[in-house]
Amino acid sequence: MSNASLHESTNGTTPVSPDRVTPADELMPPSPNDIENGDLHARKSKRGSSSSSSSSQASQKQRTKRPVQNHNALIKYGSLLLLVGQMVGLVLLMRYSRTHIDGELYLASTAVFMMEVMKFFLCLGVVFYQSGSSFPALGTELYNHVWASPHEMLKLCIPSFLYTVQNNLLYLALTNLDAATYQILYQLKILTTAVFSATMLGRRFSGTKWASLIVLTCGVAVVQLSGSSDSEGSDNDDQNRFVGLVAVLCAACTSGFSGVYFEKILKGSDVSLWIRNIQMGLPSIIIALITVFVEDSVEVSRKGFFVGYSPMVVSVITVQAVGGLIVAVVVKYADNVLKVFASSFSILLSCIISAFAFDFRPNLLFLVGAFLVILSTAMYSKPESKKRGLAQRGQPSPIPRGNIRKTSLVM
Secondary structure, three states: OOHHHHHHHHOOOOOOOOOOOOOHHHHOOOOHHHHHHOOOOHHHHHHHHHHHHHHHHHHHHHHHHHHHHHHHHHHHHHHHHHHHHHHHHHHHHHHHHHHOOOOOOOOHHHHHHHHHHHHHHHHHHHHHHHOOOOHHHHHHHHHHHHHOOHHHHHHOHHHHHHHHHHHHHHHHHHHHOOHHHHHHHOOHHHHHHHHHHHHHOOOOOOHHHHHHHHHHHHHHHHHHHHOOOOHHHHHOOOOOHHHHHHHHHHHHHHHHHHHHHHHHHHOOOOOOHHHHHHHHHHHHHHHHHHHHHHHHHHHHHHHOOOOOOOHHHHHHHHHHHHHHHHHHHHHHHOOHHHHHHHHHHHHHHHHHHHHHHOOOOOOHHHHHHHHHHHHHHHHHOOOOOHHHHHHHOOOOOOOOHHHOOOOOOOO
16 A cells, blocks of 8 residues: 555545454654554554563562562561560560579679670671671671771760660669559650750750650659559569669669760761660770779679570570560661550550569559550550641641651650
8 A cells, every 4th residue: 555545545635444443553644654554553652562561570579579478477467476475585584583583683783794795796897797797897886986086986875874764773673563553654765755856956845745644654654553463573572663663763864864865866867776775885885894893892702704694594695685686676667556555565564474473563553554555555645636737848848848747755
């Protein structure tokens, strides 16, 4: 067929057969290139091939997306399960190791020192793996971020000191309080973190969040007034509930301040969390060692550094050291709802296990206080309203953008 006859057929000279449905693409005027080559179906074939290519690419993406989603879900829920186990296991093991003594009681200061050493080498192993399992690359990372960064190391001495004090206070608290009461009272770290975030970072909280903090304070007060304790606390005259309460309050304050200070340092920095932990680990080890000789130098010289150590004590140190790694994974993969579930479930699980392992018998006041604490945790982690979320992302909103700040407190 000549080019002229092709042109006539497309202009309507040649009628279209009634039993054939002509696609709209064929009724469009052909391009000069199509006319020149005598190919009316060029665009049709191109569109068909591109459509099939797009569909194959979409199906390929769908097939590769499902395993990734399943893998992330496995990591997310697996890490949450580990977090609940770590939160409950650490408290119960620490309480057991401080109350069930077969001989000499181990020194809490030495346990904190060994925990800091173990945590330091765990973070060192993670950085070594991220550096391609290369010792020269690891040495370069350590030189750049430790030896060549004295100003950063000096800034991190403050949270290092506070975390060391906090860990010693937790041993003191669990020597004088049962595991369930400790779990509930230690939720005051939410209150202290919020207060320090508002004062140090200039954050603004919604009315619901402030109400949740009031509910939290009331719940903790009710639990303390309940006087519930396990058999170890009621039978041991050396345990002082008031000392335990003061230790928990001080630990919550140091936890809130050091956490907010650490977050302030991390802002605008491209240094990884593992490098930061190594930077904090070095002064923490030195401070913990100084604490051993300041507090327990006489005991260490008389009985030895590892007096009272047993497989149970080693388990406590190990669980506390790996807890930081678990929290880092949870922060990366889990959302606030799941973290609140983990925190609330750990409180309930601690109460149940304490009832069987330590003969813990909560009264009505304790149950009311525990309910208020769990309720306040859920209220605090409730997502902000849509308008506030739009304002935080910079989208148009009737709320002034300058007055809204995003909260990122880790439960």
